[in-house]
Amino acid sequence: MQYLAINFPPISEVLNWKPIFGGGTAIAFNKVGVITLLATVITLALFWMAGRQKKLVPVGVQNFVEWSVEFIDNSIIRDAMGPEGRSWGPYLTALFFFIFIANVFEVIPFFQMPATARMAVPAPLAIAVWVTFVVLGVKKQGFRYFKDAVVPPGVPVYVLFILVPIEILSTFFVRPFALAIRLFGNMLAGHLLLLTFTVLSEALFIKSIGLIILPLPFAMLTALTGYEIFVSALQAFIFTTLTAVYLGESLHGSH
């Protein structure tokens, strides 16, 4: 069965990119760095183009950017944070665009790598969110924030012995981990899925065997590419929404 001996690269090979410069140092700049910087540059460019047009009736880029801002304002901030959350628009917009663009590089030719599939991208974002919601909570509600967050009201005292440790864990430890790992896991899985079908299609094509079944992995690859664009947006939406929910609790108290 040497025809089917497909050379599937080891996972550490497909995720480690050679540094473009600064190899071996702490600022080694590789593909992931290119993508995160591009996410920043593209977001800023979109907003710059949209803000420069200043048309009463928006078209093109302005329309897209305004629609996104409107969506984040109405579907994320207003629902999760209420009217006081309005000042968090830029932060949450930055999160959404950064994550979405870093994700969607998964299907962009020549990059084909979601930066968020490297723990180095979701982890700092999750930590930033964690720091933000804790600091905001203390700033808005003082020590009461911690009490509200870990002691649900109307619970018998003896239950609190179990509940308080659980709440401490879930609010201050599980949240950032869940944020980071959800995004990382989804994007890594999508990346590996696309990689698998690419390798399969390529192997079948090169070995010129199984031309009958060649369309199947290729069709799957095409479908999954579309699906991964959807997942990119969905994960950005989930991450941003959860951030808004946590910030909303810090603003108003969780119960």
Add this chain to the structure above:
Amino acid sequence: MTPVILAAAESSNPILPSVPEIIWSVISFALLVVLLAKWAYPPVKGMMQARTAKIQGDIDSAENARTEAERVLGEYREQLAEARREATRIIEEARKTAEVLRRDLLAKAEEEAADLRARNDEALAFERERVAVELRAEMAKLAVDIAERVIRTEIDRRAADALVQQFLAEIGASQS
């Protein structure tokens, strides 16, 4: 496959983050948050708010104009109804005046007619009296005349009869 081995040696665990990547992603994200919040986001948001305000203002002014138009329409309708009521009132008044006038005229005419009739009757009675007096005098005179003539004729006829008898006797004698 040397590069693969090298890369694998650098970070063998694909789940743990690598330090250089953390540094670049933190730099990118921090840059994005700061620049977006300070420089790129406000114009877009401001424009959207301006548009919202403009649309709201347009809707409000349209609403105001509609309310105003409805108010004016109501005013005109009220005025029209008032004018109609006024016209009806004037017509009614004119009709009443005419009626009063008609009755007055009628009464006056009747009065005049009665007056005239009374005067006629008086004149007629006076005339009749006068005629009666005249007639009586005439009749007396006529009676006397007639009586005179009758008497005269009576006498004449007796003489005539004697002559006739005389003549007849002469006629009879001559023939015998």
